[in-house]
Amino acid sequence: MTEAATSTVFIDNERITVTEWRFAPGASTGWHRHEHDYVIVPLMDGRLKLLTAAGESFGEMKAGVPYFREAGVEHDVINANDAEYAFIEIELK
Numbered sequence: 001m002t003e004a005a006t007s008t009v010f011i012d013n014e015r016i017t018v019t020e021w022r023f024a025p026g027a028s029t030g031w032h033r034h035e036h037d038y039v040i041v042p043l044m045d046g047r048l049k050l051l052t053a054a055g056e057s058f059g060e061m062k063a064g065v066p067y068f069r070e071a072g073v074e075h076d077v078i079n080a081n082d083a084e085y086a087f088i089e090i091e092l093k
Contacts, residue, residue: 002026002027002028002078003024003026003027003028004027004028004029004030005021005022005023005024005027005028005029005077005079006021006022006023007019007020007021007022008020008022014093015092015093016090016091016092016093017089017090017091017093018088018089018090018091019088019089019091020043020086020087020088020089021077021086021087021088021089022084022085022086023077023078023079023084023085023086024079024084025079025081025082025083025084026078026079027078027079028076028077028078028079029076029077029078030076031051031074031075031076032074032075032076033072033073033074034069034071034072034073034074034091035071036071036091036092036093037068037069037070037071037091037092038068038069038071038089038090038091038092039066039067039068039069039089039090039092040066040067040069040087040088040089040090041064041066041087041088041090042061042062042063042064042065042066042086042087043063043086043087043088044061044063044085044086045061045062045063046061046079046080046081046085047059047060047061047080047081048061048077048078048079048080048085049077049078049079049080050075050076050077050078051075051076051078052074052075053074058080061085061087
């Protein structure tokens, strides 16, 4: 069984949720679907493995460089680094 990433919710109200995700090497979020648009802000450089219905891909993350995704994304996110990895997720409601 894969280790689960850990989440810490910093803000959660009727307009936004801000969560920090931390992953040990190989840890994953588990399969999930995003019900709202969201922004990811990597806290460090690194590589993430993304599993979707279409298959497997990798994302190269750069510290502080955000990216946006629309609602409906369904995936599992896995730390593909040899060390801990973390990002901030900002979900718009």
